[in-house]
Amino acid sequence: MTRQQEVTPVWPERLADIDSKVEAIELPEREIDVDQDEEWCEVVVSGERRRIRFHDYEDLFQVPGLYEELFYERLGCCSPSYISNLLDSVVREYGESPQEFRVLDVGAGNGMVGDELSRLGVQSVVGIDIIPAAKEATGRDRPNLYDDFRVADLSDLAEVEEERLRRADANCLTTVAALGYGDIPPRAFAKALDLISTPGWLAFNLKEDFLREQETSGFSRLIRRLNRDGFILTLCYRRYQHRISIAGEPLYYVAVIAKKLKDLDGELIDSLGSV
Ligand SMILES: C[S@@+](CC[C@H](N)C(=O)[O-])C[C@H]1O[C@@H](n2cnc3c(N)ncnc32)[C@H](O)[C@@H]1O
DSSP states (O other): OOHHHHOOOSSSSOGGGGTOOEEEEEOOOTTOOOOGGGOEEEEEETTEEEEEETTOHHHHHHSTTHHIIIIIIISOOOHHHHHHHHHHHHHHHTTOOGGGOEEEEETOTTSHHHHHHHHHTOSEEEEEESSHHHHHHHHHHSTTOSSEEEEOOGGGOOHHHHHHHHHTOOOEEEEOSOBSTTSBOHHHHHHHHHHSOSSEEEEEEEEGGGGSTTOSSSHHHHHHHHHHTTSEEEEEEEEEEEEEOTTSOEEEEEEEEEEEOSOOOHHHHHTTOOO
């Protein structure tokens, strides 16, 4: 069973179709001790009160404005603008311009990164997300922002989909707030990197815990290997506050801006397992 089929929306019907509005968002007591992967809130939408887990994006994206209100207004998330601005400043430091970029935005969600990239004046942006709700929400909330938006699983990419993505001729990869925690696994990230040209640019963020040497998600090992074997060169590695948790504690992430210097080989991608 795919992840898309497993998700059961908490809403009784497609609220997005009935012009639903967020009436209230209630976070749990600050004392509550839950892992970031388990965080939740209660929301009232069109008179209906529902509990939503933060990582149930299907449910979040169905209600216009809910994702923005929850993460950006209430929990102070800054990552889409932070990563885009950092990319802009590093690229310019190296004598290049984002206006030359054709971007692949992986884990695009409802398009907030696309919004920031368009402010930088990039040539084009193609979004990829694993859930159809992300594409629908982007079309609803930010129409015409993405040149193309594909619903695809980069861990198991159909040949025809891969060809279409390669035709976009992307020279920059962005992935924001989408790596780890059961979202994009290392193999899918490596595949995304494989889809952009060489030389190319990449900008991503990751919870700092995932980059510790003893960490088991595989990202820390993959990123060290990509640098060590000359596939990428990390130009900027910056710790920053991504947002606060529901308990009001800072959640620190690392922003990475790097250059892709060498094509990935099949052996590297295969060594990352089947997910
Ligand atoms: C927290 S949202 C981030 C959205 C956007 N990048 C932003 O910063 O607002 C994470 C997104 O990653 C997507 N995602 C999770 N696993 C994925 C995968 N394997 N491939 C592509 N997208 C995935 C989710 O569906 C969700 O839309």
